[in-house]
Amino acid sequence: MSVPHALAPSDADAAIRLRAVTKIYDSGVPALGPIDLAVGRGEFVSLLGPSGCGKSTALRLIAGLAAESSGSIEVAGQATPPRGGHAIGFVFQEPTLMPWASISANVALPLELARTPKAETAQRVAAALARVELQDFADAYPRQLSGGMKMRVSLARALVTDPDILLMDEPFAALDEITRFRLNDDLLALWRDLGKTVLFVTHSVFESVYLSQRVVVMSPRPGRIAAEFSIEAPEPRGEAFRTSADYAAQCRDVSLALAATGGTRGHG
């Protein structure tokens, strides 16, 4: 069901709000916009689009890692970077772990940068590792972990400051399908338990429909919002939904909208 803007939260309910935002890189590349996007508090929204349509750029602007060329962005009610500081946790496509540091030291990094007292850091790191079921690997090193486990560490590092908002940039794209399905389910459980706002970037129609309450389809350069879908699913989602005709039908609708943008079709 394509419902452009119908489900956008009101100003008071928005955790993230972009108004007429554009990004033109110094090289002259018009990468994004103008786009208007609102993500409600506690909502799980996916940005879906072909390679190069500006999905990562949108996340980077929201996180304050790059500046918009025009328009305005509000995160947790703040309009200027760092826009709430630890209100945001960022998970990149690569786990980006420090190879020379233990898993617990990797997860502790954001707290150390914020000069958090040692006892509190230790307690928060232990809780974050337990949350992603890696409590037994605190003293291990990244090279000893599988790709899926490294991504869990990256997730724990994003959660350790207890941010209200998680920005996730194709975090599971490099993983095999079984690991990816498992991490999808773990992420949904985490979202249900912790009530975070999640903005999730993906190429995958299947992943976006499985995970999200709302899928925002973007068109190619400069990226604009082409369609929005409210995803209907029984909660909690799981294997029954993934194998249902209802899931397949919604994937088909989203896939058609993506194809209609004229970009390279997203892969499964």
Ligand SMILES: Nc1ncnc2c1ncn2[C@@H]1O[C@H](COP(=O)(O)OP(=O)(O)OP(=O)(O)O)[C@@H](O)[C@H]1O
């Ligand atoms: N730092 C930069 N300087 C110049 N151009 C850039 C920069 N970062 C991205 N771009 C360009 O902006 C456009 C959007 O890039 P972006 O990485 O946001 O797209 P994307 O949808 O996330 O792509 P992918 O799915 O392949 O990661 C692309 O054409 C890219 O080449």
